[in-house]
Amino acid sequence: MAVKIRLARHGSKANPFYRIVVADARSPRDGRFIDRLGTYNPRTQPSDIQLDVEKAREWLGKGAQPTDQTRKLLKIAGAL
Template sequence: MTVKIRLKRTGMKKAPSYRVVVADARSPRDGRIIENIGWYNPRVEPSAININEEKALGWLKNGAQPTESVSLLLKRAGILERFTQEKTAAKAATAEQKTSKEA
């Protein structure tokens, strides 16, 4: 099962707002979701982004793939940068453990 982090449209006609959700890649855009992790409102100036950082990081660590628009939102919120930092730190730690075992 491929899991995506994507936008689910809510709001009125011609006045969209979005929820940032985790859903199966095969489900429709506004269909069944696994978890709601935040929201995005492009109608206010500046656009409002509210994403639960811990939930988003947890899903990214478990292999959920963000869509292109969500990855831009995660980058603006600073979550994607934190995820890449944690990922490189984990790689460095495993490499360090390998070298210490060999020595």
């Protein structure tokens, strides 16, 4: 099972809000996930990133692959 750390979109139309989740690569973007690591709100200035760094490092240690955007967020939060 390929596991990804990725963003799940929430919020209304033209008002995005994302959850940073660990999910099976085959599941849909906003579908089933394994664990929730934090949130990302790009609408605030500066962007608001709340992340459980310990959980993120644990999942990275287990072999979860972050997507490109999530990799950038993990670097900003200090998990990578």
